[in-house]
Amino acid sequence: MDSAEMMKLLETRRTYRRFDETRPVPDEAVRDMKAALRLSSCSSNRQLLRFVFVRDPEKVKAVFACTRWAAMLPEGRGTPGEGQRPVMFAALLFEEGKIPRWMLDTDAGIALSNLTLAAWTHGIGSCMLGNIDREGISRILKVPEGMTLHTVTAFGYPAHACHIVPPGPDGSLKYYMDEQGDFYVPKREEDEFIFAEEYGAHR
Ligand SMILES: Cc1cc2nc3c(=O)[nH]c(=O)nc-3n(C[C@H](O)[C@H](O)[C@H](O)COP(=O)(O)O)c2cc1C
Known part of the structure; x- marks a missing residue:
């Protein structure tokens, strides 16, 4: 990839909020997304972040119900409707108190950037979501005591520009x-x- 292609990738890797729900994220893309997380820079190379990839349609539906979309638009306008919802989520988890929060959030940002860029190289769009029901999602994903849900990221083939x-x-x-x-x-x-x-x- 030359620098112009890299810059194009950065320009087009935007937040996508509607997807083609008939197209699951293929295994090759998931493989690269995992590898991109493994390669992420992090403070003192401590590698404290944990991820849960959610691909089972019933679970994806349950997680989706705990997410809030496009708060800057009039209520509901940016929320994907039936047939346009994400087909996969990646939840990011961390253990409280191991490192200062600013370091953890920096690690998280780098990891999410790697993750969403790797997905985008396969044409898979994403939306990082912080406006979420953390308790609800933690219950669905059986997040153990002591671990905290940071954000979830939604994935799918984009259905808009x-x-x-x-x-x-x-x-x-x-x-x-x-x-x-x-x-x-x-x-x-x-x-x-x-x-x-x-x-x-x-x-
Ligand atoms: C930490 C973080 C949390 C976000 N939370 C939400 C969210 O809960 N719901 C949503 O629809 N978008 C969310 N977004 C997406 C932002 O609204 C989006 O990144 C921003 O509008 C800029 O668009 P761009 O990503 O295409 O540059 C979040 C983005 C980040 C980085």
Whole structure:
């Protein structure tokens, strides 16, 4: 893969919220997703994160019922309907108190980035979900005492497009959907948040 292809991968690996529910995630993709998690950088190389992959349709349905989608859109608008729901979830778990929370969240972010990129190389879209019923999902997945559910990530072949757009005229960063259900995700320009040599400076 050359750098242009890598940049394209980063541009298109967006949050997808509707999927083709008739297409399961194939084993080859799951194999690469697991390998990508294994290769993740983490603080002191302690490898404290744990994952549960959920592919059984009944369990996927149960986990889905514990998830909340697209809080920035009017109630329910971003929630996938029948036939467009995810076909797989990956739950991320951790043990409380082993390392400072900022280290753990950094490890989690790196792992989720690796995981969703590996999926996307197979054309599988994803949505990381933090707005979830942790107790409910922990019960379904039989999460043992002492382990905490961090986030779940939903997967499936996307059934909509995603476009990067500039912030709105009022500077709004709220993502939105068009009448076809395609998503538009505003991203700031680089010089708004990346500086040279000194904070706020552009050279
Ligand atoms: C830690 C985290 C938690 C998130 N939780 C949710 C969620 O509960 N529901 C949801 O629909 N999207 C969730 N998202 C997706 C974000 O809304 C999405 O990443 C953001 O709008 C930017 O879109 P992009 O990923 O395409 O850049 C979450 C993303 C992250 C990184």
